[in-house]
Amino acid sequence: MTRRIFVDVLLLSLGVLLICGGIFFGLRYAQTVEENYDALAEEAAYALTGVALSGQSYLEALETTDRVTWIGPDGTVRYDSGSADLTGTRPGDPEIRAAFTEGEGRAIHDAVPGGVSTIYVAVRSGDGSVLRLSRPVSPAAYAFSSVSPVLWTALLLLLVSAALAFSVSRRILRPINEMDPENPDVSRVYPELLPLISRIREQQDQIRQEAESRESLRKEFTANVSHELKTPLTSISGFAELMRDGLVPPERIPEFSSDIYRESQRLIALVDDIMRLSRLDEAQGFPDPEAVSLDGMAEEICRTLEPLAARRGITIRTAGTEAATTGVRQVLHEMIYNLVDNAVKYNVDGGSVTVETGIRDSRPYVAVTDTGIGIPESEQERVFERFYRVDKSHSKTIGGTGLGLSIVKHGAQYHHASVKLESKPGEGTRIVVSFAGRES
Ligand code: ADP
Numbered sequence: 001m002t003r004r005i006f007v008d009v010l011l012l013s014l015g016v017l018l019i020c021g022g023i024f025f026g027l028r029y030a031q032t033v034e035e036n037y038d039a040l041a042e043e044a045a046y047a048l049t050g051v052a053l054s055g056q057s058y059l060e061a062l063e064t065t066d067r068v069t070w071i072g073p074d075g076t077v078r079y080d081s082g083s084a085d086l087t088g089t090r091p092g093d094p095e096i097r098a099a100f101t102e103g104e105g106r107a108i109h110d111a112v113p114g115g116v117s118t119i120y121v122a123v124r125s126g127d128g129s130v131l132r133l134s135r136p137v138s139p140a141a142y143a144f145s146s147v148s149p150v151l152w153t154a155l156l157l158l159l160v161s162a163a164l165a166f167s168v169s170r171r172i173l174r175p176i177n178e179m180d181p182e183n184p185d186v187s188r189v190y191p192e193l194l195p196l197i198s199r200i201r202e203q204q205d206q207i208r209q210e211a212e213s214r215e216s217l218r219k220e221f222t223a224n225v226s227h228e229l230k231t232p233l234t235s236i237s238g239f240a241e242l243m244r245d246g247l248v249p250p251e252r253i254p255e256f257s258s259d260i261y262r263e264s265q266r267l268i269a270l271v272d273d274i275m276r277l278s279r280l281d282e283a284q285g286f287p288d289p290e291a292v293s294l295d296g297m298a299e300e301i302c303r304t305l306e307p308l309a310a311r312r313g314i315t316i317r318t319a320g321t322e323a324a325t326t327g328v329r330q331v332l333h334e335m336i337y338n339l340v341d342n343a344v345k346y347n348v349d350g351g352s353v354t355v356e357t358g359i360r361d362s363r364p365y366v367a368v369t370d371t372g373i374g375i376p377e378s379e380q381e382r383v384f385e386r387f388y389r390v391d392k393s394h395s396k397t398i399g400g401t402g403l404g405l406s407i408v409k410h411g412a413q414y415h416h417a418s419v420k421l422e423s424k425p426g427e428g429t430r431i432v433v434s435f436a437g438r439e440s
Pocket of ligand 1: 338342343346347370372373374375383384388389390391399400401402403404405406429
């Protein structure tokens with residue numbers, strides 16, 4: 001962190017320094033050019049006065065390092081301190097052209113961009129001749145030489161301040177870096193950080209509690225699974241042992257065999273439910289979600305369970321309207337099946353089950369209502385826990401695994417659906433699963 005702060009500060013300052021240096025350089029460059037123009041224009045004005053008084057001899061006697069060129073009104077070169085060849089005419093140069101037409105002309109010619117340039121100023125005299133002065137100048141070098149001391153000083157200051165920032169930020173961050181987040185020494189950390197530390201502590205406690213509760217849930221689940229598996233296995237093993245030892249009279253063999261069959265069916269149902277739940281826990285291994293008609297699925301499930309219900313005189317009917325959602329067909333089927341199956345299992349003989357589908361508040365829903373034994377209010381939350389049964393012996397005689405509503409709950413979570421249970425002992429139960437609105 002200290003290094004990052006240091007590098008960030010250094011880069012930022014370098015950027016600012018370069019931008020300021022660039023602007024300053026540009027300004028100095030323009031100023032240098034302007035100063036030379038003005039100096040040449042002033043010198044040219046003096047020289048013109050001299051020429052007016054003494055003619056060309058003035059120019060010949062003039063002591064200057066600048067090149068002086070005198071051009072007659074017709075464009076012929078009358079005098080050139082830089083060249084003995086006076087045959088040429090110079091009306092083509094832009095500064096001379098400007099001087100002939102406007103009285104004064106200025107120009108700069110770069111031999112190499114950024115290197116030595118030649119600055120020209122041409123001035124027209126009263127008799128129509130033009131006097132041009134020129135000098136080689138290096139504005140870039142001049143601007144750089146005037147900017148560089150400032151830049152070097154600023155760079156030095158920058159490095160010193162970056163080093164200071166580095167050491168100060170290290171000093172500031174040391175207590176934070178050395179802080180033991182598990183057990184912070186409150187007397188050594190900044191008071192401003194105390195709220196953060198207490199938040200970290202709260203979160204740690206929360207994480208610890210969640211881990212503990214997950215661990216105890218896991219232990220409880222393992223113990224429950226072992227118990228649930230062992231019970232039918234012990235029965236199967238006991239029945240089989242009696243039959244093997246010839247202790248079962250032949251006329252009771254069918255009875256014992258069907259006991260073994262029933263217990264093994266329970267085992268299969270249990271293992272199936274455990275596998276379903278663990279897949280829902282991991283939320284993976286499912287096919288892609290698809291559009292599912294909840295009313296179609298409800299009708300199909302009711303048809304499957306009708307014979308079972310009819311044996312106890314229970315009527316099953318579907319009601320409501322069409323309702324479609326997007327989800328994993330197999331999981332949705334298991335959820336609705338478990339709800340309708342429970343509504344039959346925990347019903348009274350001659351009772352009824354209604355499976356209603358529809359859309360309420362733009363949310364598709366399935367509601368399963370029965371006229372069964374109901375669930376006491378104190379148990380209504382717990383029935384969604386794994387292996388929790390209101391009446392253990394009753395649930396077992398009717399073949400429940402204690403996992404049906406857990407599958408409903410986890411299936412709903414997987415589909416971002418809500419589950420609402422209303423029940424009154426002796427009157428019946430209504431469980432509503434509402435799905436999220438379908439995106440089109
Ligand atoms: P089980 O396999 O035992 O039916 P569930 O998880 O499906 O397990 O249900 C848990 C418990 O909730 C059941 O044992 C039963 O006591 C109670 N229960 C579930 N559905 C109903 C219902 N429709 N009417 C009354 N009790 C119910």
